[in-house]
Amino acid sequence: MAYNTKPSIERLPAIPAEVTAEWLESKLGHKVKSATLTRSIFGTGSKLFISIEYEEEIADPDSRPRNICVKGVFDPAMVKSQPWTLSLALREANFFAKIAPSIKHMGYPRGWWGGTSDRQGIAIMSDLTHEGCTFPSEAASYPVEKVLDGAAQIAGLHAQFWGRSQDDYPWISNDYDVAMKFITEPWDSVVREPGRPKLPEYLMDGARVKRAQEKYYAQRNPRFRTLLHGDTHLGNVYFTAEGHTRFLDWSAFHFASCFHDLVYFVSTTLEVEERRAHEMEVLDHYLATLHRLGGPKFERDDEELMIEYKRSYMTNIIWPVCGYDLQTKERVDAFTERTIAAWVDHKVIEVIEAQW
CATH class of the missing domain: 3.30.200 (Phosphorylase Kinase; domain 1)
Structure with a gap:
């Protein structure tokens, strides 16, 4: 090459x-x-x-x-x-x-x-x-086996670069946060546009949502820092001829919290009820694979870990305001529904607000 x-x-x-x-x-x-x-x-x-x-x-x-x-x-x-x-x-x-x-x-x-x-x-x-590779439809949902395979792929990347940062790779800047803040700036107007998915009333408050977004970006726990793919939603997934789950679109990689990649993948690849049923199984599989491939050993009874996991759902913030010129309406609406359900289930805004 x-x-x-x-x-x-x-x-x-x-x-x-x-x-x-x-x-x-x-x-x-x-x-x-x-x-x-x-x-x-x-x-x-x-x-x-x-x-x-x-x-x-x-x-x-x-x-x-x-x-x-x-x-x-x-x-x-x-x-x-x-x-x-x-x-x-x-x-x-x-x-x-x-x-x-x-x-x-x-x-x-x-x-x-x-x-x-x-x-x-x-x-x-x-x-x-x-x-011979295939690609998901706009708003598909897949069996948990496909999600476990993808979680193991994510763990493989994270294990290799665990604990590294921009200090080790000065040319890898974090443009992701800047882009997300740019996209979410018109939150108040976009979420009220006709035809957009309906949000709970407290999420119609753009100032509150953007304060939480800013706080999340500023206070990621460095204990869980690694190199991320950065954009692991279902639209960036493909399946090999053998049926394995893989990721494309490597345009957002940067250093941040490992759970960014995991929750973004899980919550867009599974429908709401499937995510609720299998989410912790996927998390356990990710943690076990991370350790097996050379990363640290973590368990779900680690309070800091679960707080960072829940906070990381802020990654999904793009979907309620994603333009239909950037992604199809079918995908945006489906992923918004999945995002908001996860935010409500995990009290994402409230967990971020309660930190420090």
């Missing part, structure tokens, strides 16, 4: 038409005869799916991809209206360049090139659909 570890002076493609056969050839290291755009997905990160034909055959075809996903910010209007999306693209490119090659216990899409400039971050990955 060829990776660019410093911002490039080269102007990287900014729109799909600029991802040409010639440009791909320069990054993949093989002469490209043709590159055909087969489909595109636009959102907080744009994904261009491209089929490649090479000039020459080689002995080991697995050493170069024939079907790729080129991810970056290829929608100028989105970048203008949501400038924080650029930081996500830069971060994902850096993940494949600097972190992915060292990961031991967590699967992720195969990367072929990653590079950044001051206005773009691009990651070239294998197109998972051509590896």
Whole structure:
């Protein structure tokens, strides 16, 4: 794999038409005869799916991809209206360049090139659909076995980087909190828009919710700090051809509380009643796997642990105000319902307010 570890002076493609056969050839290291755009997905990160034909055959075809996903910010209007999306693209490119090659216990899409400039971050990955992978529908719910598998994947990442911080990796800044505060700023108006999911009255108070959000970000317990995937909701899950649960969209990784990843995954992947029935089983499995793979040993009778677990549901704050231009209405409404149920069940706002 060829990776660019410093911002490039080269102007990287900014729109799909600029991802040409010639440009791909320069990054993949093989002469490209043709590159055909087969489909595109636009959102907080744009994904261009491209089929490649090479000039020459080689002995080991697995050493170069024939079907790729080129991810970056290829929608100028989105970048203008949501400038924080650029930081996500830069971060994902850096993940494949600097972190992915060292990961031991967590699967992720195969990367072929990653590079950044001051206005773009691009990651070239294998197109998972051509590896037999499948993806959840907009608001699916899955059996607990799939969730346990995903929790073990999360534990694998966390165990490897347990206790590390930005002091160890100065280039991994926390842009996540800034982006979330930007998105939740119009809370009071968005939650009152016609057609939005109805919230309990106390959550209609945007000032209270945002104070809790600020307090959560400022007071994460460092005892549970590790490197996070950062965006483990169901929309960033895929299943391998063998049926294993894996995660894509590595554009929000940063150092923070481990339970951020776990609760965000559990509460979006299970419907409310399933989450209530199996949540502690999943937590126990996560804790056991974390310890087995080299992380610390924790138990649920640890009061500090359970407080941090409940507080971490603040991660879900995006869904009640997520724009329907960023995610489908079906997904936003379903995940909002699951979020609010978890907030009420765990008294998330109240637990945060009661701390210090």
